[in-house]
Amino acid sequence: MSHMARRALAQGSDWAESAAVKPYFRQVCPMHLPVRDQLKYWGIGFVILAVTLWFLGDVLLPFILGAAIAYFLDPIADRLEAAGTSRAVATAIITVCALLIFVLMALLVIPTLVRQTGQLINAAPELSRNLQGFLSTRFPEMMADDGVIHDTLQQIGQFVRERGGQFLQTALSSAASLLNVVLLFVIVPVVSVYLLLDWDNMVARVDELLPREHVDTIRGLARDIDHVLSSFVRGMGTVSLILGVYYAVALMLVGLQFGLVVGVIAGVLTFIPYVGAIVGGVLAIGLALFQFWGDWIWILAVWAIFQSGQFIEGNFLTPKLVGDSVGLHPVWLLLAMSVFGTLFGFVGLLVAVPVAAAIGVIARFLVTRYKASRLYRGGPDETDTADERSA
Numbered sequence: 001m002s003h004m005a006r007r008a009l010a011q012g013s014d015w016a017e018s019a020a021v022k023p024y025f026r027q028v029c030p031m032h033l034p035v036r037d038q039l040k041y042w043g044i045g046f047v048i049l050a051v052t053l054w055f056l057g058d059v060l061l062p063f064i065l066g067a068a069i070a071y072f073l074d075p076i077a078d079r080l081e082a083a084g085t086s087r088a089v090a091t092a093i094i095t096v097c098a099l100l101i102f103v104l105m106a107l108l109v110i111p112t113l114v115r116q117t118g119q120l121i122n123a124a125p126e127l128s129r130n131l132q133g134f135l136s137t138r139f140p141e142m143m144a145d146d147g148v149i150h151d152t153l154q155q156i157g158q159f160v161r162e163r164g165g166q167f168l169q170t171a172l173s174s175a176a177s178l179l180n181v182v183l184l185f186v187i188v189p190v191v192s193v194y195l196l197l198d199w200d201n202m203v204a205r206v207d208e209l210l211p212r213e214h215v216d217t218i219r220g221l222a223r224d225i226d227h228v229l230s231s232f233v234r235g236m237g238t239v240s241l242i243l244g245v246y247y248a249v250a251l252m253l254v255g256l257q258f259g260l261v262v263g264v265i266a267g268v269l270t271f272i273p274y275v276g277a278i279v280g281g282v283l284a285i286g287l288a289l290f291q292f293w294g295d296w297i298w299i300l301a302v303w304a305i306f307q308s309g310q311f312i313e314g315n316f317l318t319p320k321l322v323g324d325s326v327g328l329h330p331v332w333l334l335l336a337m338s339v340f341g342t343l344f345g346f347v348g349l350l351v352a353v354p355v356a357a358a359i360g361v362i363a364r365f366l367v368t369r370y371k372a373s374r375l376y377r378g379g380p381d382e383t384d385t386a387d388e389r390s391a
Helices: 003-010 035-082 087-138 148-176 178-208 212-253 259-269 275-291 296-322 330-371 382-390
Strands: none
Touching: 035 087, 035 178, 035 212, 035 330, 087 178, 087 259, 087 275, 212 259, 212 275, 212 296, 212 330, 259 275, 275 296
């Protein structure tokens, strides 16, 4: 990070220590703006954000993706700068490496992933019939032709085949359209490169525009939000990538059909705590039961792959890359992603995590202010007393 940006972020005052976000809460920063005006301005900002996402979500998608990629890669550029390279050289190195990785994925991974996904969708009815046969043998009363379970399994298999095939066809045709190709393969990389190159300068310029009376408080809030985002997004993104590669390679090595698809699904869903392990484990073990029925060694091998993955994640990856607590509760994250995803689609999913982090940090700040207020303590505000002493 450049000296200007580092100085801008480092000048914020420390706050009262919080159990969820420890580094910055040591002193409550006074804000002389009335609470009613603060709520009004925050409300106006939220309405502007919601209206912008509602009407311009599709247009903003490549720019939001580019900003997310630049934010994710900024620490790597900072480390290269610390090693003696310029920001331009660091950005060029990262761009070349990313291009090589993308080419390798396009040649080796993506075609196999698309093929296995289509095969899994087409095999869903057969898997449903096999499950019906297994349950009919073990539980004949439950699987009568007019039974609820029998009809439900048939409907599930038919639904997955019809909707899954339709989704895959739509996704492929959409990705093949000229507009989406331009957005995803031209605009996003260009935006990412330019934002990564000028990231620290943009942070410094934004800092210059902050109202001077509240600059310390806003800097402190921004540092806490950055702490939560960097710990969670970058940390969980790295954890998801490592586990996704591990699951995919390990499942393919034991010979599980659709192992690459299952590994990718488990890795992507690992970003949401507990969901990746549950969905990926159930899917992998279910497929293993159909494929290796009677050969329990390979079924246990699939189970061991997910158990070892969870052990590595819980004891090494998450504590090292994410930390024990970043102030972003899984339930709060799921709620934010559900609400924003429903309202604004894929763009909403992208902005859900930073918005959830910002709301969480601001809520903790308001709680700290409340506990220092006359309403909570029954006496004069601590901040008012501090102002009187300084006067």
